[in-house]
Every structure is written in structure tokens, then in C-alpha cells.
Amino acid sequence: MISDDLFYISILLVAIVFFFLGAWFYRLVLWYPRGGRAVTGTKSMIGKIGQVVRDNGTNMVVRVDGQNWNAKYVGEHRPEVGDRVSIKDVNGLNLLVEEIKDGN
Known part of the structure; x- marks a missing residue:
């Protein structure tokens, strides 16, 4: 035992x-x-779709998930008010966005 x-x-x-x-x-x-995917923090914003709500030439404001964010565009063409944009990166409190083409 x-x-x-x-x-x-x-x-x-x-x-x-x-x-x-x-x-x-x-x-x-x-x-x-x-x-x-990341569910919180800045990495969770990458890849989301937003809409340009204001553009005064120097500052662009994009609405994403009901929140307004300052944004800068990357790419060839500057999106206009009402265009849908894709978030490519986050730099501080600014989103780096790219216009979504009609085919996408």
C-alpha cells in the first residue's frame, strides 16, 4: 500500500x-x-470601411462605426465628401485612408 x-x-x-x-x-x-483580427486598439481599425463626411482642403473627417476621425489620404486620388474609403493604417489619432474604387 x-x-x-x-x-x-x-x-x-x-x-x-x-x-x-x-x-x-x-x-x-x-x-x-x-x-x-484585433478587436480593440488602433489595429482593429485597419481594414474597416468609412465615409468622408467633411473635407476643407487641409483636414478630412471620416466617419467609421459612428465616430468621426481625422484622416489623411494615401493613393493617387483624394476622396471627395460622400466617398467610401478603406483604412490602411493609423498614425496617432489620424487615419490613413484610401479611396475605394467602384469595382471593389
């Missing part, structure tokens, strides 16, 4: 091993979702 002390020590060691395996599995499955 196994003594009581050895039994409790083996139960404790098994519990510790399963704790660390569970922590590793949690990190693997929940922290690193393969192919997932």
Missing part, C-alpha cells in the same frame, strides 16, 4: 502539472487565435 503522505504528495504534483498544462492551453487557444 501507498502511505498517506506519498498519496497526498502525488495528488499535489498531479494538480500542479494540470494547472500548468491548463495555463499553457489557455494561452495557446485564447491569446493567440490563429488568423483572428
Whole structure:
């Protein structure tokens, strides 16, 4: 027979091993979702679609998800008011946007 002390020590060691395996599995499955998009922060804005609501020549304002953001355009053509734009990057509080062509 196994003594009581050895039994409790083996139960404790098994519990510790399963704790660390569970922590590793949690990190693997929940922290690193393969192919997932960021859901918060500036990286979550990249790839979203917005609409130009104001352009006074120097500043452009784009509405994305119901919020107005200052924007700068990248690309060949400057979008006009009412055009749909795609967010390419975020620089501080400014969005870098590109006009969506009719075919896209």
C-alpha cells in the first residue's frame, strides 16, 4: 500500500502539472487565435470601411462605426465628401485612408 503522505504528495504534483498544462492551453487557444483580427486598439481599425463626411482642403473627417476621425489620404486620388474609403493604417489619432474604387 501507498502511505498517506506519498498519496497526498502525488495528488499535489498531479494538480500542479494540470494547472500548468491548463495555463499553457489557455494561452495557446485564447491569446493567440490563429488568423483572428484585433478587436480593440488602433489595429482593429485597419481594414474597416468609412465615409468622408467633411473635407476643407487641409483636414478630412471620416466617419467609421459612428465616430468621426481625422484622416489623411494615401493613393493617387483624394476622396471627395460622400466617398467610401478603406483604412490602411493609423498614425496617432489620424487615419490613413484610401479611396475605394467602384469595382471593389
